[in-house]
Amino acid sequence: MSLDAYVRGAALWTPEYPSLQAWRDGARAEGLEKPRAALLPPRPRGRASWLARMLAEVLDGLVAGSQVDLATTPLVFGSVYGELETMATLLAMMHQDDGSLSPAKFQASVHNSALGQLSIALGNRGYSNCVAAGDGTLGATLAEAMAWLACHGGEVVVATADEATPDFLRGRIEEPRCALALHLACEAGPEDPDSGPLARLCDLRMVPASAPAAPVAAESPEFGLLRAIVHGPGGAVELGRDPDQRFCVDVERRG
Amino acid sequence: MAVTPKTLPPLGIADYALCCCLGRTREAVWRGLSKAEGSLGAPPFELPFASVCGVVEGPLPALPGALSDFDTRLARLVLLALEPLEPSLARLRARFGDSRVGIVVGSSTAGLDTTERAYAQYVQSGELPWGYSPVRQHRFGAVLAMVRELVGARGPALVVSTACSSSGKAFGTAQRMIAAGLADAMLVGGVDALCQMTVRGFRSLGILSEQPCRPFSSQRVGLNIGEGAAFFVLERGGDGPHRLLGVGESSDAHHMTAPDPGGRGAAQAMGAALALAGLEPDAIELINAHGTGTPLNDAAEATAIAARFPHAPKVLSTKGYTGHALGAAGGIEAALTLLSMEHGLIPQSRGCEPVDPELDIAVVEQASALKVRRALSNSFAFGGSNVSVVLEHTA
Numbered sequence: 001m002s003l004d005a006y007v008r009g010a011a012l013w014t015p016e017y018p019s020l021q022a023w024r025d026g027a028r029a030e031g032l033e034k035p036r037a038a039l040l041p042p043r044p045r046g047r048a049s050w051l052a053r054m055l056a057e058v059l060d061g062l063v064a065g066s067q068v069d070l071a072t073t074p075l076v077f078g079s080v081y082g083e084l085e086t087m088a089t090l091l092a093m094m095h096q097d098d099g100s101l102s103p104a105k106f107q108a109s110v111h112n113s114a115l116g117q118l119s120i121a122l123g124n125r126g127y128s129n130c131v132a133a134g135d136g137t138l139g140a141t142l143a144e145a146m147a148w149l150a151c152h153g154g155e156v157v158v159a160t161a162d163e164a165t166p167d168f169l170r171g172r173i174e175e176p177r178c179a180l181a182l183h184l185a186c187e188a189g190p191e192d193p194d195s196g197p198l199a200r201l202c203d204l205r206m207v208p209a210s211a212p213a214a215p216v217a218a219e220s221p222e223f224g225l226l227r228a229i230v231h232g233p234g235g236a237v238e239l240g241r242d243p244d245q246r247f248c249v250d251v252e253r254r255g
Numbered sequence: 256m257a258v259t260p261k262t263l264p265p266l267g268i269a270d271y272a273l274c275c276c277l278g279r280t281r282e283a284v285w286r287g288l289s290k291a292e293g294s295l296g297a298p299p300f301e302l303p304f305a306s307v308c309g310v311v312e313g314p315l316p317a318l319p320g321a322l323s324d325f326d327t328r329l330a331r332l333v334l335l336a337l338e339p340l341e342p343s344l345a346r347l348r349a350r351f352g353d354s355r356v357g358i359v360v361g362s363s364t365a366g367l368d369t370t371e372r373a374y375a376q377y378v379q380s381g382e383l384p385w386g387y388s389p390v391r392q393h394r395f396g397a398v399l400a401m402v403r404e405l406v407g408a409r410g411p412a413l414v415v416s417t418a419c420s421s422s423g424k425a426f427g428t429a430q431r432m433i434a435a436g437l438a439d440a441m442l443v444g445g446v447d448a449l450c451q452m453t454v455r456g457f458r459s460l461g462i463l464s465e466q467p468c469r470p471f472s473s474q475r476v477g478l479n480i481g482e483g484a485a486f487f488v489l490e491r492g493g494d495g496p497h498r499l500l501g502v503g504e505s506s507d508a509h510h511m512t513a514p515d516p517g518g519r520g521a522a523q524a525m526g527a528a529l530a531l532a533g534l535e536p537d538a539i540e541l542i543n544a545h546g547t548g549t550p551l552n553d554a555a556e557a558t559a560i561a562a563r564f565p566h567a568p569k570v571l572s573t574k575g576y577t578g579h580a581l582g583a584a585g586g587i588e589a590a591l592t593l594l595s596m597e598h599g600l601i602p603q604s605r606g607c608e609p610v611d612p613e614l615d616i617a618v619v620e621q622a623s624a625l626k627v628r629r630a631l632s633n634s635f636a637f638g639g640s641n642v643s644v645v646l647e648h649t650a
Contacts, residue, residue: 001436081394082416087367090452091374098303099455106456107511107637110363111395111416116638119506125520127504127527128640129424133413134396140413144428147435152261168377173389206354206411206437242396244403245412 003146003204006197006254007229008155009066009183011058012222014176019061024230035179036060039070040121047104049085050163050177052114058159058181059118068157068183074148075115075128078141078160080175082111082132088166114161138180138221139239139247145184146204155185160222180222182229188254199229202250209246214238229253262533263434265500265647266441267493270343273590274335275483275577276309281339285594288576288602291622295467295479295578300451304458305465308449309481309578311335318401324391325401327369328448328482329362333398336444336484337405343488344406347440351490357410357438358402359429361422361445363582365414366393368450398446410438416582419545421445422485423585423634423642427502433491444486445586453581454480460512468548468579469606470572471557471618478547481578485586497593500629500645501532507639513551514635518559521545521633524641525563528631532645537566539645541601541630543592546572547579548606556633557614567617569625571595575605585634589644596627596648626650 010020015032017023035057037045048056055077062068086109093101107113112130119128127148133140138160145158161179165172188197216238217224228237228251239247274280276294277287287294298308315331316338317323322330348356366389373387391397395414403412411432415425422445429441447453457463457480464477489499505527507520514521529536542564544556553572560570573591580587595601604619632644 003435003437080396087370087452090456091371094371094451094455095375095378101452101455101459103456103459103461103512106452106459109452109456110418110637112418112636112638112640113511115417116506116511116640119508119639120510123508125506125508125523128506129415129428129504130417130640131413131415131428132395133399134390134394136412137396140411143411143432143437144413147428147431147437150435151263151431168374168383169389172383172387173394208354244400244409247411 001150003150005146005149005184005201006188007182007199007201008185008189008197009062009068010198010226010229011061011065011181012226013054013057013179040117044117048117049083049108051083051161052117054161054179055114055159056118058179062157062181062183066183070122071124072126074126074156075124076141076145076156076158077115077130078137079132080134080137080162083109083113084166085163088168133245134242136240136242136245136247142239143204143247149184149186153186158182158184176220178220178222180226197254199254200252202252204247204249207246207248209243216241263430263531265498266430266433266489267495268497268499269347269488269490269493269495270340271487271590271593272336272339273483273485273587274311274332275580275587276311276481277576279311279335288591288594289600291603291605293467294576298454299449302454306454306463307467307479309479310449311483322401322404324388325397327366327392329366329368329446330401332448332484333402333446336486340486340488344442347488347490348407351439353407353409355410355439356408357432357441358399358408358412359415359425359441359443360398361415361425361582361585362395362398362447363416363418363421364447364450364453365395366397367452368448371450371452406442408442417640418636418638419581419584420634420636420640420642421582423644424504426499426644427504427642429489430499430502440490442486443489444484445583446484447482447581447583449480449482462549464548467606468574470546470548470574471553471604471607471610471614473609473611475548475550475553477549479578481580483580483583483587485583485590496649498647500647501528503527503531503643505641509639512637514555516555518555520639520641521556521559521635522563525631525643528643528645536564538629539564539568539631540627542568542570543588543630543632544570544572545633545635546574548574557616561615569601569619570616571601571604571619585642589632589646592630592632592646596630599624599626601625
């Protein structure tokens with residue numbers, strides 16, 4: 001069985017490029033603004049971590065760019081570190097006063113917190129999942145999403161995001177603040193140039209550690225995948241930097 | 256457009272192993288469970304409030320030298336649980352090839368126990384400990400690198416982290432990976448180690464019991480935190496007595512920590528598990544419930560079970576023995592379910608008496624000899640994440 005999917009939409013958020021269009025246009029943002037996260041209602045948005053806001057932002061970007069129904073489409077979210085900022089806040093609380101924790105912060109500390117907040121905001125009662133795989137997180141997240149498609153058909157939204165490193169871990173880890181979302185489907189959908197699929201992902205697979213490697217984008221593997229989908233010329237894309245787990249996919253551009 | 260999950264091929268469970276506060280091996284755990292031994296006790300660290308925890312007793316095995324950079328309590332629990340599975344894994348690696356054996360681990364906390372200690376030093380000295388590596392000791396992927404080296408599997412590897420449903424959902428991911436052709440066998444399981452943040456966190460939510468928990472009792476007041484690890488060797492086909500039939504997953508879309516009081520998400524997960532297994536509700540004879548012992552969880556889960564299973568199968572919670580092992584709970588409870596089926600003895604739902612008369616389910620008040628062919632194990636989590644796993648035992 002070959003793991004294939006059409007890419008019906010894509011969205012991006014980084015501090016430099018707060019939308020896919022901004023990135024395509026090379027329009028760098030000045031200053032650092034939190035993602036608007038309009039999909040979250042005002043109260044949860046006010047409490048939301050950067051990670052949750054980034055996820056909300058790229059899902060909102062998908063809605064704007066493709067006909068995805070976020071209330072019913074399965075959601076697969078991957079993050080290397082998850083809610084680091086909230087964890088750092090809770091660790092600090094444990095060393096202050098009597099060491100008691102904020103219940104709101106605690107419930108927001110789990111890896112699937114952003115996904116949970118979004119499923120509540122969207123009213124999505126279906127399957128969703130939250131995964132991680134170190135430097136192979138993008139590939140593993142796509143594998144989980146495309147395996148779902150292969151087993152059950154239909155559509156799936158796949159997203160990855162990581163937030164900035166908290167102060168106490170600076171110098172020990174470096175994960176770029178970046179969020180990517182793709183709307184994947186078994187069927188191509190509309191074929192017209194404006195709303196048709198952006199690309200087709202073909203034959204998601206693991207390649208042996210000894211196989212020749214295609215270069216991974218300098219910024220992050222997410223950019224390499226996005227470049228192949230949006231700018232072309234397509235071809236084989238490496239989905240991570242973990243030499244022990246090399247997921248690869250062929251990208252065929254459409255239109 | 257919502258998708259109705261399709262039936263997936265069942266998987267053979269070639270082997271399984273676990274450690275938790277009931278014991279460090281499958282045999283020791285069964286001895287404790289079958290004798291209805293209480294094993295919840297004092298937490299392994301100082302807390303400014305009373306608490307009861309499920310602790311894996313005794314020193315944990317040290318990691319081999321080449322993996323010592325990955326050393327955490329969580330990593331040692333993994334090593335303890337994995338050791339007995341080596342022969343089964345070697346057989347499947349020889350049969351399918353290393354690259355066709357994958358790994359899915361469910362975990363909620365990853366290496367948080369070690370990060371807590373590193374942070375304590377950072378607060379005192381302004382420096383993290385010299386040997387502390389968040390890449391090898393904190394982040395979720397660390398456990399994968401370690402397990403890969405320990406067992407020699409080179410197939411797809413990922414961590415599922417959806418809080419307390421993590422290792423239940425790991426079964427679903429594994430079943431899909433094999434059905435989709437990414438692997439022929441999977442090492443699947445879950446692990447979480449006790450740490451202060453989770454105990455203090457559940458205390459902050461007002462749902463931590465100071466006494467051993469009482470799932471489904473009218474006197475239940477909250478949960479206890481536990482720890483442990485459980486792993487299963489799943490294979491395409493397989494001719495052993497145990498099989499994984501189906502895994503149903505859903506979201507409550509209700510509240511971050513409180514279950515939908517109508518139990519709709521839980522009922523949906525159980526229904527999806529039956530659909531994926533190709534079974535009718537009356538095929539299920541036993542349910543190992545999520546059964547945390549919090550008033551809201553047990554009421555919502557009982558409502559969901561009563562709605563989904565009108566034939567009133569036996570319902571058990573094993574958290575009165577183990578505490579709530581968070582991301583490891585789904586794996587540990589699936590293993591306890593298999594043990595019960597294997598031995599033809601359903602243990603008492605410890606702490607359930609007096610059973611809450613408001614709950615319209617058949618709670619196992621006394622241990623009973625019963626041959627069960629198909630059982631279901633539930634796990635529910637923060638964020639409204641639900642999973643139900645259908646297991647089969649044929650003697």
